[in-house]
Amino acid sequence: xxDKSTWIKLPRNVLVGHGVLDQLGEAVDELYLSGRPLVxxxxxxxxxxxxxxxxxxxxxxxxxxxxxxxxxxSIERVIDTAEREDxxxxxxxxxxxxxxxxxxxxxxxxxxxxxxxxxxxxxxxVSGRSSIPEGDSRHSVAADPPLAVVADxxxxxxxxxxxxxxxxxxxxxxxxxxxxxxxxxRLKNVEYSEYAGALSxxxxxxxxxxxxxxxxxxxxxxxxxxxxxxxSGVAMSIASSSRPASGAEHLFSHQLDRxxxxxxxxxHQVGVGSIMTEYLHSGAxxxxxxxxxxxxxxxxxxxxxxLGISDELVVEALTxxxxxxxxxxxxxxxITEEAAIEVATRTGVI
Ligand SMILES: [Zn+2]
Numbered sequence: 001x002x003d004k005s006t007w008i009k010l011p012r013n014v015l016v017g018h019g020v021l022d023q024l025g026e027a028v029d030e031l032y033l034s035g036r037p038l039v040x041x042x043x044x045x046x047x048x049x050x051x052x053x054x055x056x057x058x059x060x061x062x063x064x065x066x067x068x069x070x071x072x073x074s075i076e077r078v079i080d081t082a083e084r085e086d087x088x089x090x091x092x093x094x095x096x097x098x099x100x101x102x103x104x105x106x107x108x109x110x111x112x113x114x115x116x117x118x119x120x121x122x123x124x125x126v127s128g129r130s131s132i133p134e135g136d137s138r139h140s141v142a143a144d145p146p147l148a149v150v151a152d153x154x155x156x157x158x159x160x161x162x163x164x165x166x167x168x169x170x171x172x173x174x175x176x177x178x179x180x181x182x183x184x185x186r187l188k189n190v191e192y193s194e195y196a197g198a199l200s201x202x203x204x205x206x207x208x209x210x211x212x213x214x215x216x217x218x219x220x221x222x223x224x225x226x227x228x229x230x231x232s233g234v235a236m237s238i239a240s241s242s243r244p245a246s247g248a249e250h251l252f253s254h255q256l257d258r259x260x261x262x263x264x265x266x267x268h269q270v271g272v273g274s275i276m277t278e279y280l281h282s283g284a285x286x287x288x289x290x291x292x293x294x295x296x297x298x299x300x301x302x303x304x305x306x307l308g309i310s311d312e313l314v315v316e317a318l319t320x321x322x323x324x325x326x327x328x329x330x331x332x333x334x335i336t337e338e339a340a341i342e343v344a345t346r347t348g349v350i
Contacts, residue, residue: 009128010237011115013148016226018219021049021152024116025056028091031147033112035088039064040078040102045094045118049155053093053116063087070097070132078105087111092146095119095163096266099146103130107143115146119159120167120225122266125149126233129242133257140325145237149230156222161299164225166267168214169300171228172291173249173267173274174204174235179281180247180329188328193239200235200244203228211297248280248329249273251321256309259316264307271295272307276318276343280330288347304350311350315340 013027028037037057041050046066054062063085067074078101082090090113092102099115106113107130117125124130128145156164178197185192207214207228214221235244242250252273253266275295278288292302301307304314318340322331335343344350 006240008237008240009144010234011126011146011149013150014126014230015149016151016153016230017223018154019152020150021052021116021155022056024053024091024114024150027148027150028057028089028114031112031114033089033147036060036085037062037089037091038078038082038085038087039091039093040067040098040105041065041093042067042095042098045098048118048158049093049116053091060088062091067098067101070100072132074101075104075108075132078102079108082109082111089113089147091116093118095159096122096124099125100130100132103128103143103146104132104141107141112147114148114150116150116152117226118155119163120151120156120222120229121159121163122167122170123229123232123236123245125151125226126230127236127242127245129236140242145233151226151230153219153222153226156226157217157219159222161216162265162268164214164221165298165300166265166271167225167229168207168267168298169271169274169295170245170267171204171207171225171232172294172300173247173270174200174232174245175287175291176249176274176277176281176330177243177245177247180277181243183281183330184243184328190243190328193244196235196239196244199238200232203231203235208294211294214298216299247327248277248321248331251324251327251329251331252277252317254324255317255321256313260309260313263309264301268301268307271300272302272304272314272349275302275347276349277330279343279347280335284346292347303348304344311344314344314350318344
């Protein structure tokens, strides 16, 4: 008997390009949302574009809440403000933090939200996944993706360059994430979507092929990266899982967040993780050096040193990453310290 079913949640309006911020009002109009918008932002993006956002909603008396950290306290504050101000929907303006916070708050409030990213630093800007630090671990939840994404390349191009290279590295890591997903499908019968897997790999391929155009100060870099982040988010939506874009390299990064907090940014950590997990997948003659070269060509770190993390902590993260969550990857039920030192040394990470 056929009893499969699927529910794909995607953003309805996606605007990417030069100056599209001024079309935010129009994009929101088409969503038939009602009531006051609450702009959820952090200090720098608010200074950069807060007025340009609220000016487009002057008739609806917009409210603003500024959050400083990604925490449950911030989510609470946004929820309280939305209730007090009787907000009809949320507009997240900023990098990963305000978007993750607005995503979780809107889920709790049963309100729609719109994402206006000001940095192309990771694929969470489009996806329905959200993650917030909780104690010494991270709390990752499924929430709805934004109803609209308005990504202005003029603004994204002004973000610190390392945020853009982190976004690129997050996309390059799709290669190993999909390998882990297929492995989990073969060994653990985890459901695999050919369509989502292919889209995720194609996204990484297209980014690597455009690596020559990804250069500091070029607005076109922001265009290439943010389109890839959208496409990666769509792959996750199709799969109803972060699997297409998150494998062992992400477990490694989450573990680094715990044992070396604040040392390096997400995308850079997963990039370095990807070099090593590719080695574990395909061996010394495999494609790990292609991943390393792709990262190097866009200025992303390829070594522990460049991440600012000690060799010992890299080895520790590698040997303990499998304990982070119940997600089967090439790390299986853990690799030994000797194996971790071997892979990290052979790939030049340590
Ligand atoms: Zn990521």
